[in-house]
Amino acid sequence: MTRQELIAQIKKKKSFLTVGLDTDIKKIPQHLLTFDDPVFEFNKQIIDATKDLCVSYKINTAFYECRGLAGWQSLVKTANYLPKDIFSIADAKRGDIGNTSAMYADAFFSQADSGMSFDSVTVAPYMGKDSVSPFLKFQNKWVILLALTSNEGAKDFQFLKNEESLLFESVLQKSQEWASNEQMMYVVGATRGDAFLQIRKHAPNHFLLVPGVGAQGGSLGDVCQYGITKDCGLLVNSSRAIIYASSGEDFAQAARAEAQKVQQQMAKELEKIGF
16 A cells, blocks of 8 residues: 555544554453354454445554464465455564564565565564565565654663664664655654654654554543644554453443544544644
């Protein structure tokens, strides 16, 4: 999916919601356990219930990889069930030396090799350009680079200061030499509020993938106040607050209701900027 196609989806749906399919088999409704693939059945019903309200789905691959072959099969089936006009994110946080990253890129981008073709993958920047560039070789695929995360341990390294800037600022500055805002986004945690001001100084036009709204306590209002751009420039993720809105047989309807609440808030934020 190109940048303009993503923007068109945001305009059409009046939404910049990403639904996180961080599906834990221990948390899904018990009646689904009778299905051959309970995780896929759960995901399928969540997707069917929310696909007109969101512009993206983010699959945290750890929730699938931990289940071995069965989990990987659920991942592949879910990836292929996602609507083609919705931006798909493999939240895998990969990043290794070049030849290894090339294999990771094939795993998430090459339908012929792995059976999956996500639009994007999250990548850790610590090992530098040669660990990121293999992902950028795929046409119309995106790297979503970890920039400023929402976890407590983020301050261990991300706020370390060199002579000119903080480490996360250096990541933003240097990585823009590798790709443009047509192929690179950044992860920025919603729990960091006005830190978006600093992000936008260095990346004024890039899309930002924003986790932390909902169960993690991030504020959509703060994210939009400091981070929204004329093209929206945001993909705001909510996982647990939506997909686990109910543990009963009405889980899909409950997920839809929660997604709709967020979408309606987003529509108001987009109206503010005349989008």
